[in-house]
C-alpha cells in the first residue's frame with residue numbers, strides 16, 4: 001500500500017491512545033504565503049491562535065528542516081527570551097489568550113526526497129502532508145483535531161510555474177515584477193492541516209463539469225504533465241461517475257465550486273484526498289488502451305472514487321487523532337467498494353475483495369505485525385497505513401451495514417454527518433451514530449446495543465467460528481452449534497466479538513428453506529444470526545430433510561469459518577447456492593482440500609496427482625452455458641493462491657505448495673486443452689478495445705485460459721501467446737501474453753522482453769510493468785535478473 005521512509009532523526013517515542021488530550025490552543029485562521037524560488041522556498045505563516053486550556057506555553061511542531069527567519073506576535077518581533085527553538089519544536093513562552101503569530105521559514109523542496117511536506121520533482125512543486133508532513137512546511141500544531149480556515153498565496157516564476165494551485169477557490173491572481181506571478185486561494189471549510197495542498201508547475205489541464213443534484217455547476221480539472229494530457233479522460237469520467245453515485249447512494253453532494261486532481265510521477269502513496277485538490281500517483285490517473293490494462297482502468301475508477309468520497313468521510317468530518325485513522329480510511333474503503341459494486345458487479349467485487357483480505361490482511365493479523373483496527377499505541381504513524389486499518393476497517397463498517405440494513409445504515413450516516421460536520425471525531429462517535437439510528441428503526445432488537453461490537457476496533461486477530469450441525473428427522477429440527485474463538489493474536493485478555501453470521505438452508509433440490517427460529521420466521525433468502533457468546537446453539541424448526549447450510553453468505557464477517565463440509569456438499573453448493581460468493585467459496589474449499597491433500601503426499605514422498613474431481617469441476621465450469629458472466633467464471637477457475645494455501649498450513653512448505661499448484665495448473669492445461677482453446681476463442685472481445693467490465697471480464701477469462709494452456713507448455717500454446725503478443729491492440733492482452741511467456745520460463749522470453757522494451761521504453765508506467773514481470777517470475781534466475789535490472 002504505502003512505503004513511506006522512516007525518519008531516521010526521530011528518537012523512537014511511543015504515543016498512546018489513552019494519553020489523548022484536547023489541543024491546548026485552537027487555530028481558527030491560517031494565512032500562508034509561499035515564495036517559490038529555485039534554491040529555496042520562503043513560507044510566511046500568520047496563525048490566529050486562542051488558548052483553550054490552562055497551559056502556559058504554546059508548543060508548535062516543526063523542524064529540523066525549517067530555518068526560522070522571522071517571528072512576531074501581534075506584529076511585534078519576539079525577543080530571544082520569548083521563544084525557544086528546539087530540533088523539532090518551537091515554543092512560544094506564555095503568549096496572551098488570543099493572538100496572531102507570524103513566522104517566516106525557509107525550506108528546500110528540491111532537496112526533499114522523503115516526499116513529505118513540500119517537494120519538487122520533475123520541475124513540479126507538490127505537497128504531501130498526511131500524516132505529519134505539514135510540520136515540514138511551517139511551524140504548526142500538526143494534529144488533525146486542529147481545524148482552520150486557510151487562505152494561501154503562492155508566488156513563483158510565471159514561465160516555469162504557470163499553474164499555481166491550492167485548496168478551495170481561486171480568489172485573486174496577477175503578475176508581479178521580474179517575470180513572476182501569484183495566485184491566492186481561499187478554502188471556506190475548516191480543515192486539518194494534513195489535507196492542505198500546494199502544487200506549482202507547468203501542467204496541462206483537462207476541464208469538464210458536473211452539475212450537482214441541487215443544480216450547482218462544479219468545475220472539474222485534471223492536471224498532468226503535457227505529454228500525458230491525452231490520458232486523463234478515463235479519470236474524468238470516473239470522477240463524474242463517483243460524484244453522481246455519492247449523491248444517489250449516500251445523498252452527499254460536493255461542496256466547493258471547483259474540484260482539482262493533479263497527477264504526478266513521484267508520490268509516496270496511491271493518492272491523497274487534499275480538500276478540493278487531490279494529488280495522485282500518475283498510475284491512478286493516466287490511461288489509454290495501448291498502455292493501461294483493464295486492471296489499471298479499474299484501479300483508476302476506484303482510487304478516483306476513494307479520494308472523492310473522502311470529501312465527506314475524512315475532510316468535512318475528520319479524525320480526532322491518528323489512532324482513529326480507520327474512521328476515515330475504513331469507511332472510505334467501504335464506500336469505494338460499494339461504488340464499484342453498484343457500478344459493475346456486486347458478486348465479483350465481493351469475491352475480489354475477500355480474496356485480497358484473506359491473502360493479505362489475514363496473514364498480517366496472524367503474524368508479528370498484528371494490531372487492532374484502532375491501535376492502542378504507535379511509534380511511527382506512517383507504519384500504520386496497513387491492510388488491517390484499511391481492509392479490516394472496511395469489513396467492520398460492512399458488518400454494521402449488514403446488521404442494520406441499507407436504510408438504517410444510511411440513517412446512521414445522516415446522523416454521523418449532521419452531528420459531526422466540521423469536527424474531528426473518534427470511531428466511537430461513528431458507532432454511536434449507527435447505534436442511535438438502529439434504535440430509531442423499527443426493525444431493531446430492543447435495545448440495540450453495539451457495545452460488544454466495538455471490540456472489533458480494539459482487538460487484533462482473525463476470530464474463528466467453529467460450526468457443527470445436526471438434523472433430527474423425528475422432531476423436524478436442524479441445529480447449528482456455533483463456537484467462537486478469538487484469533488491467536490488477540491492477546492491473553494481476548495474478549496468475544498459480536499459476529500453477524502448470514503446464512504440460509506438449502507434442500508436437496510437447492511431451494512432455500514423457510515427459516516423458523518424460536519417461533520419467529522425469517523426470509524428463506526437468508527437471515528443474520530448475531531453470534532455473541534463463546535458457544536451457542538440455534539435450532540430451526542419444520543426442517544424435514546437434512547439441509548445443506550450456506551454459511552457466512554457474502555462473507556458477512558471477517559472470520560475463519562470452520563465447518564466440516566463433505567466434498568459432495570461443496571459440489572452441491574458450487575452448483576446451486578443462490579449466494580454467488582458462497583458458490584465461489586465452495587469451489588475454493590474443494591480446491592483447497594484437494595491441493596492440501598496432495599501437498600501432504602508430496603511431503604510424505606508419495607507421488608502427488610491432480611485429483612480427478614478437480615479436473616471435472618474445471619471441465620464443468622468451462623462448459624459455455626455454465627454461467628453467463630465471464631469474470632465470475634474466471635474467479636471460479638482460479639486456484640487458491642500460494643499465500644492462501646500457506647495460511648492453511650501449520651508449517652509453510654513453500655516448495656511443496658508451489659510444486660503442487662503447478663502440477664494442477666499443468667494438468668488442467670493438458671487435460672482440458674480443447675475446452676480452454678474454445679473458451680479462449682469465444683471470449684476475445686471485438687476490436688477496437690474499449691474498457692468496460694463486461695469485455696474486461698472476457699479478457700480476464702481468455703487470458704486465464706491462456707495461462708493454463710501455457711502451464712502445459714505445448715507448442716500450440718507458445719504460438720498462441722506469441723500471436724497474441726503480436727496482434728494485441730491493448731495492454732491487457734499484450735501484458736498477459738508477455739507475463740505468461742516470461743513466467744513459464746520459455747526460451748522465447750528474452751526476445752519478447754527486448755521487443756517490449758524497445759517499444760515502450762519512453763512510457764514510464766509501462767516500464768514499471770516490464771520490471772515487475774521480471775521481478776515476479778517464479779524462476780530460479782529471478783534474483784540474478786533483479787540485480788541486473790537494478791543497474
Ligand code: BES
Nearest residue numbers: 001130131269270271272273302303306
Ligand atoms: N489518505 C490516503 C493517502 C495517504 C495516506 C497518503 C498517508 C500518504 C500518507 C488515501 O486516501 C488512500 O488511502 N490512498 C490509498 C488508495 C486507496 C484507494 C485505498 C493509497 O494511497 O494506497
Ligand code: ZN
Nearest residue numbers: 306310329332
Ligand atoms: Zn483513503
